[in-house]
Amino acid sequence: MTDWTAIVREYGPLVWRTAARLLAHEADAADCFQRTFLAALEQAGAEEVRNWPGFLKRLATARALEQLRSRYRDKPRSAALPDEPPVDPTTPDPLDRVAAGELAQALRVALAAIEPQQAEVFCLVCLEDLSYRDAADQLGITPNHAGVLLTRARAALRERLRAFDPYCERSPGGRT
Numbered sequence: 001m002t003d004w005t006a007i008v009r010e011y012g013p014l015v016w017r018t019a020a021r022l023l024a025h026e027a028d029a030a031d032c033f034q035r036t037f038l039a040a041l042e043q044a045g046a047e048e049v050r051n052w053p054g055f056l057k058r059l060a061t062a063r064a065l066e067q068l069r070s071r072y073r074d075k076p077r078s079a080a081l082p083d084e085p086p087v088d089p090t091t092p093d094p095l096d097r098v099a100a101g102e103l104a105q106a107l108r109v110a111l112a113a114i115e116p117q118q119a120e121v122f123c124l125v126c127l128e129d130l131s132y133r134d135a136a137d138q139l140g141i142t143p144n145h146a147g148v149l150l151t152r153a154r155a156a157l158r159e160r161l162r163a164f165d166p167y168c169e170r171s172p173g174g175r176t
Contacts, residue, residue, distance in 0.1 A: 002166055008037060011052055015060045021127060022064035022111070032067055036060040054130065058138035061123045068112035103164050110160035118153035121146050128153065154172075 012033070019032035036059045040049075049055050111119045117139065125146070126133040136146040 004037075004041065004046070007040075007052060011056050014053055015056050018057055018060040018128060020065050022061065022108065022123065023067060028067055028071075028075065029064075032060060032063045035063045038113055039063065045065065054134055054138050057128050057130070058120070058124065059116065061120055065111060065116065065119050065123065068108055069116075072109050072112040097163075103161070106164060110157050113160065114153060114156040118149045121149040122153040122157065125150055 015036050016029065019036065020026070020029040023029045023032060036056060039059050040056060043049075043055075043059075048059055111122065116123075120139060121135055124130045124138060125132060130138070132143045132146045132150070136143040139146065143147075
């Protein structure tokens with residue numbers, strides 16, 4: 001029998017950080033937190049969980065990406081101001097903080113727009129610092145497939161975030 005109180009107590013902060021980092025909205029992160037543990041409860045009953053942190057990180061990433069897709073694809077765009085980016089005390093320039101917040105928001109939109117499995121691999125490897133092998137294990141794919149998906153995700157994100165690259169100016173010949 002699984003001790004869910006202990007699991008939530010031990011791994012809740014991990015799930016919260018994963019959701020909050022991707023969603024940057026407290027209410028959405030709280031909803032994602034609940035949906036992650038609900039999904040964990042359902043899936044843990046069907047199969048044994050060998051790696052709780054990886055399992056919960058993957059579920060939280062998938063649920064957060066679902067919410068981002070819902071936020072940016074399914075709902076009409078609103079004129080509301082974006083949430084303020086977190087204040088980084090090591091960044092003295094306020095313009096750098098604003099630019100970082102804009103880039104983070106653009107990354108959220110771009111992650112919601114690319115293929116779901118590519119977005120999951122990107123989040124697990126690049127944002128959650130999992131190895132290719134660990135990400136592949138969590139997604140039920142081979143490490144090579146994870147590498148291919150990550151390469152495709154990076155290419156898709158690079159194209160969508162091109163406006164944030166200060167060195168990316170189109171030359172007259174059309175090459176970048």
